[in-house]
Amino acid sequence: MLNRADILIKNGLIYDGGLSGPFISNIAVRGDRIAHVGGGLTEAGIVIDATGFAVAPGFIDAHAHSDFTLLADPRAEGKLSQGITTEINGNCGMSAAPLFDKAAERREDDLRALGIKERWDTLEGYFGVIERNGGTGLNSAYLAGHGNIRGSVIGYDDLEASPETLSRMTALLRATLAEGAVGLSTGLIYPPGIYSDTDELVALAEGLREGDYIYTSHMRSEGGRLEEAVDEVIRIGRSAGVRAHISHIKTAGEPNWRKADAVIEKLHEARRSGLRLTCDRYPYTASSTDLDAILPSWTFAGGNSEELKRLQDPPTRKRIEDELIDQVGAAGYWNRVIVSSVESEANRWMEGKTIGLIGDELGTSGLDAFFRIIIGERLRVGAIFMSMSEDNLKKFLSLPFCMIGSDSSARCFEGPTATGKPHPRTFGTFPRVMGKYVRQERLFSLEDAVHKATMLPAETFGLKQRGRIKEGYFADIVIFDPEEITDNATFENPFQRSGGIHHVFVNGVTALSEGKLTGRRAGRVLRHGG
Numbered sequence: 001m002l003n004r005a006d007i008l009i010k011n012g013l014i015y016d017g018g019l020s021g022p023f024i025s026n027i028a029v030r031g032d033r034i035a036h037v038g039g040g041l042t043e044a045g046i047v048i049d050a051t052g053f054a055v056a057p058g059f060i061d062a063h064a065h066s067d068f069t070l071l072a073d074p075r076a077e078g079k080l081s082q083g084i085t086t087e088i089n090g091n092c093g094m095s096a097a098p099l100f101d102k103a104a105e106r107r108e109d110d111l112r113a114l115g116i117k118e119r120w121d122t123l124e125g126y127f128g129v130i131e132r133n134g135g136t137g138l139n140s141a142y143l144a145g146h147g148n149i150r151g152s153v154i155g156y157d158d159l160e161a162s163p164e165t166l167s168r169m170t171a172l173l174r175a176t177l178a179e180g181a182v183g184l185s186t187g188l189i190y191p192p193g194i195y196s197d198t199d200e201l202v203a204l205a206e207g208l209r210e211g212d213y214i215y216t217s218h219m220r221s222e223g224g225r226l227e228e229a230v231d232e233v234i235r236i237g238r239s240a241g242v243r244a245h246i247s248h249i250k251t252a253g254e255p256n257w258r259k260a261d262a263v264i265e266k267l268h269e270a271r272r273s274g275l276r277l278t279c280d281r282y283p284y285t286a287s288s289t290d291l292d293a294i295l296p297s298w299t300f301a302g303g304n305s306e307e308l309k310r311l312q313d314p315p316t317r318k319r320i321e322d323e324l325i326d327q328v329g330a331a332g333y334w335n336r337v338i339v340s341s342v343e344s345e346a347n348r349w350m351e352g353k354t355i356g357l358i359g360d361e362l363g364t365s366g367l368d369a370f371f372r373i374i375i376g377e378r379l380r381v382g383a384i385f386m387s388m389s390e391d392n393l394k395k396f397l398s399l400p401f402c403m404i405g406s407d408s409s410a411r412c413f414e415g416p417t418a419t420g421k422p423h424p425r426t427f428g429t430f431p432r433v434m435g436k437y438v439r440q441e442r443l444f445s446l447e448d449a450v451h452k453a454t455m456l457p458a459e460t461f462g463l464k465q466r467g468r469i470k471e472g473y474f475a476d477i478v479i480f481d482p483e484e485i486t487d488n489a490t491f492e493n494p495f496q497r498s499g500g501i502h503h504v505f506v507n508g509v510t511a512l513s514e515g516k517l518t519g520r521r522a523g524r525v526l527r528h529g530g
Contacts, residue, residue: 009027054450060086080504139524220232246278254387434482506523
């Protein structure tokens with residue numbers, strides 16, 4: 001019988017991460033673990049009366065991009081303040097490591113912009129930097145980015161992998177997995193992943209089979225060729241014999257909204273046939289990525305310097321313009337694209353404005369403003385794209401195998417990461433699910449939502465002894481008011497704390513107490529297999 005605990009959470013309505021229904025009980029924490037669930041204990045160093053509150057495992061962000069922001073500011077306030085205690089990083093083919101040759105060169109501007117002085121080339125080297133810096137505010141698991149691997153071996157040229165370069169990529173993936181990566185991610189709309197073919201991806205994914213690693217994909221298309229892109233993910237999973245996961249599943253662009261039901265049927269059929277297939281989604285109808293991601297794929301070949309040359313060459317620019325007009329359609333498109341970040345002080349006024357409005361203020365068209373912005377900022381522009389259907393968002397988010405991912409990096413409310421006007425998902429993803437889609441719209445139950453945010457991603461990404469309120473599991477815990485939890489971040493003012501989150505514990509350490517961040521850094525690197 002446990003006589004005394006470090007933390008005692010009393011009388012909370014416990015959502016344990018499973019689907020068996022909530023129950024009122026006590027939770028005792030000793031050290032970094034949940035020592036007891038039930039009655040009988042009255043003494044503890046910290047006693048919290050959780051009457052009327054929900055108590056759940058700390059939320060797991062199934063799709064994050066904090067590889068570098070955690071080095072710039074490890075406090076991770078934006079994530080912790082919405083109840084997130086663990087992230088899956090290294091998504092969309094872009095990861096902390098490996099970083100060799102051209103891949104390392106490609107990341108230099110990012111590291112300098114964030115003020116990161118340390119350099120590394122392997123995942124183990126990156127973990128060493130985290131440890132020397134005193135850790136981070138939350139737990140992090142990491143995928144190996146296919147873009148990093150291809151960039152390290154082939155570079156950013158539009159080249160097919162040869163037997164020799166494929167062998168080198170396979171060896172580099174194997175080494176990164178051995179250092180603790182939980183799987184392989186691809187970003188097939190970004191260079192250099194955009195230049196890979198399916199056979200290359202199958203060959204690499206075959207290396208995931210031993211050890212039951214996962215293959216995740218930002219697919220080759222989320223719009224015009226969405227169904228074909230889903231087919232490719234399914235083919236890779238089946239051919240390689242591995243688990244497959246679709247990142248931030250969506251139907252982008254109104255002409256493609258009608259495809260949601262067909263895509264969902266493909267997912268169900270693949271699962272019925274035995275493929276272990278999952279997906280994640282954020283609860284917003286706007287996406288966010290680099291502004292130049294909408295350019296034709298051939299413009300990226302050779303890296304950023306070659307891309308800039310093409311944009312500034314009049315005949316080549318005319319070709320790009322023609323292809324863009326065919327792709328995005330009417331001029332009204334630019335009124336649905338918001339500049340979220342620029343690097344130069346001179347253009348800071350553009351942040352938070354649509355490209356259409358920027359064009360008006362510059363006395364030019366939205367298309368011309370687009371070129372002025374990406375050339376003037378030397379490609380370093382973030383953007384938000386208003387392109388999705390609310391009905392389809394609900395369909396995808398409701399899938400029993402769809403988990404919650406913010407698709408954002410960990411930022412703080414001040415300091416080096418408090419820049420620009422990032423997508424509000426950075427600060428509001430999980431409370432938005434619990435508040436808007438559970439409490440207000442009753443899209444699914446709170447029990448289902450907690451499962452999507454905890455146990456499901458823990459099992460999907462192999463996070464041992466996490467994602468459950470269970471004796472012996474790590475004490476990652478969030479206490480919130482189910483009647484008050486809400487997202488406050490907006491596109492106009494994203495740096496807003498969510499409401500209704502009262503306490504957050506990371507590995508048994510208080511990260512947020514009575515709604516206030518403590519600044520303590522108890523997060524750990526989570527390597528594959530524990």
